[in-house]
Amino acid sequence: MKAQHPPHSAKHSSWAYAEQHTEEEPALLQARRRAENLGVQPVSQGVASLLTVLAASARAQALVEVGTGVGVSSLALLRGATPDAVLTSIDYEADHIQAARETFRDARLPSARTRLITGRAEQVLARLTTGGYDLVFVDAEATHAVEYAVQGIRLLRPSGLLIVNDALDHDRLPRPAVREETTQRMRELERLVLEEDRLRTAMLGAGTGLLVAARR
Numbered sequence: 006m007k008a009q010h011p012p013h014s015a016k017h018s019s020w021a022y023a024e025q026h027t028e029e030e031p032a033l034l035q036a037r038r039r040a041e042n043l044g045v046q047p048v049s050q051g052v053a054s055l056l057t058v059l060a061a062s063a064r065a066q067a068l069v070e071v072g073t074g075v076g077v078s079s080l081a082l083l084r085g086a087t088p089d090a091v092l093t094s095i096d097y098e099a100d101h102i103q104a105a106r107e108t109f110r111d112a113r114l115p116s117a118r119t120r121l122i123t124g125r126a127e128q129v130l131a132r133l134t135t136g137g138y139d140l141v142f143v144d145a146e147a148t149h150a151v152e153y154a155v156q157g158i159r160l161l162r163p164s165g166l167l168i169v170n171d172a173l174d175h176d177r178l179p180r181p182a183v184r185e186e187t188t189q190r191m192r193e194l195e196r197l198v199l200e201e202d203r204l205r206t207a208m209l210g211a212g213t214g215l216l217v218a219a220r221r
């Protein structure tokens with residue numbers, strides 16, 4: 006039987022409603038204001054709440070994040086992770102790392118919960134321990150997304166989660182005529198995870214698309 010789709014406007018209202026399902030804590034609201042000043046695009050409210058739930062259900066203790074930004078996704082992940090969890094987060098912009106530190110301070114997060122690394126993710130990821138992490142979250146340059154995903158799969162323990170933000174490339178992925186570099190890279194990433202025998206994957210509509218893959 007053919008799937009029934011609601012009209013686009015109804016679908017958009019549902020998406021917008023779902024994005025605001027949870028309320029954000031003051032430290033996250035403050036971080037979003039900081040993001041505007043810095044011109045950083047933090048994860049959406051819906052993605053932030055999903056990250057908290059995914060980190061909680063994975064009982065994540067060792068986490069990696071590519072693209073610290075102002076720390077919205079970092080804090081959301083740590084709110085769900087175990088109380089002793091440590092997040093290794095990478096960003097090549099020192100002022101973004103500094104903004105994230107302010108977010109963690111506002112949230113009264115002990116400094117031992119985060120290991121912040123200023124550097125290019127392509128180089129830093131290669132130095133992290135194979136099979137040493139429960140969750141890898143990717144939210145940086147789409148042009149390198151495939152490389153990050155390959156490294157992410159290497160870093161995960163069995164049952165670990167690979168999560169990629171903006172996996173629908175600002176809703177361009179479903180439009181075959183769009184041949185932008187970033188869209189092509191996200192298509193490549195989608196094929197890679199679908200063809201990888203060690204992964205079970207889902208594409209979620211939160212934010213601008215969230216790809217979630219569990220390693221077997």
Ligand SMILES: C[S@@+](CC[C@H](N)C(=O)[O-])C[C@H]1O[C@@H](n2cnc3c(N)ncnc32)[C@H](O)[C@@H]1O
Pocket residue numbers: 045046047048071072073074075076077078079095096097098101124125126127144145146149
């Ligand atoms: C979309 S923002 C991340 C937002 C963040 N996840 C949040 O919710 O606050 C992307 C970040 O990735 C960083 N970035 C982009 N390419 C990178 C690379 N190759 N290595 C390290 N950081 C990178 C940028 O400096 C930027 O802070």
